[in-house]
Amino acid sequence: MSKKKRSQDSVPRHFYHADEDNNMGGYERIEHYNPERIEKLAPLYREVLEILGEDPNREGLLDTPKRMAKAMQYLSHGHDLDPERILKSAMFKEDYKQMVIVKDIEIFSLCEHHMIPFIGKAHVAYIPDGYVVGLSKIPRVVDAFARRLQVQERLTTEIKEAIYNTLKPMGVAVVIEARHLCMAMRGIQKQNSVTTTSDFVGAFTVDRTRQEFLHLIDAKLS
Ligand SMILES: [Zn+2]
Numbered sequence: 001m002s003k004k005k006r007s008q009d010s011v012p013r014h015f016y017h018a019d020e021d022n023n024m025g026g027y028e029r030i031e032h033y034n035p036e037r038i039e040k041l042a043p044l045y046r047e048v049l050e051i052l053g054e055d056p057n058r059e060g061l062l063d064t065p066k067r068m069a070k071a072m073q074y075l076s077h078g079h080d081l082d083p084e085r086i087l088k089s090a091m092f093k094e095d096y097k098q099m100v101i102v103k104d105i106e107i108f109s110l111c112e113h114h115m116i117p118f119i120g121k122a123h124v125a126y127i128p129d130g131y132v133v134g135l136s137k138i139p140r141v142v143d144a145f146a147r148r149l150q151v152q153e154r155l156t157t158e159i160k161e162a163i164y165n166t167l168k169p170m171g172v173a174v175v176i177e178a179r180h181l182c183m184a185m186r187g188i189q190k191q192n193s194v195t196t197t198s199d200f201v202g203a204f205t206v207d208r209t210r211q212e213f214l215h216l217i218d219a220k221l222s
Contacts, residue, residue, distance in 0.1 A: 033073055086144060087163065108146060124172075128170070129167075172202065177219065
C-alpha cells in the first residue's frame with residue numbers, strides 16, 4: 001500500500017532480525033554471518049567430522065566445518081527474529097471482515113530432537129477485525145518460527161499465537177503438512193508419510209468456518 005511497505009517487500013526475506021535502533025519497521029537486513037559464532041562453531045564441527053571417522057584434512061572437507069557453521073547459523077536464524085514486530089511493521093486499518101488465506105507457504109525447519117530437517121507447507125488464515133496485514137508478512141512470520149529448532153506442533157501454535165496476539169482478528173487457523181526427514185532417513189518404514197498439525201482459535205472453532213477453510217486449502221484432517 002504505502003511506499004515504505006513496497007521497499008521492505010523488495011528486500012530478500014532471509015536476513016532479518018529485530019533491532020531497536022533502526023527505522024525499517026522493527027527489523028533490518030543482516031548482510032553477513034555473525035563471524036564470532038562461525039569462529040566458535042567451525043572447530044567444533046571439525047571435531048565432529050573426526051569423531052565420525054572422517055579426515056577433516058582431505059581436500060573436499062577442508063572448508064566443510066566453516067560451511068556447516070554457516071549453514072546451521074542460517075537454518076536457526078529465526079531465533080534472532082521477532083515475528084510480532086514483523087507483523088506490526090505492516091498492519092493497516094481496514095474494514096474487510098472476510099477470511100484471508102495464504103496457502104502453500106514453504107516450510108524448512110529443523111526437528112529439535114535430531115536436528116534433521118522437516119519440510120512441507122503451511123496454510124494460514126485469519127478473519128480481520130479492524131486490521132489487515134501486508135500479505136508477504138505472513139510467510140515471513142512462518143519462516144521466523146520455522147528457522148529454529150522446532151517440533152511441528154509448537155511451530156503450528158506459535159504462528160497462530162503471533163497472529164492472534166498482534167492483529168487481534170476474529171480468528172486464526174494454521175495447518176501444517178510436513179515430511180520429517182528424521183523419520184524418512186533413519187530406516188523407519190513410513191518413508192513418505194506426511195504429518196499434519198492444525199490449530200484454530202476464535203471464529204475458526206466454529207465448525208462451519210473451519211470446514212470452509214479446510215475446503216479452500218483442500219486439506220484432510222484426520
Ligand atoms: Zn526428529
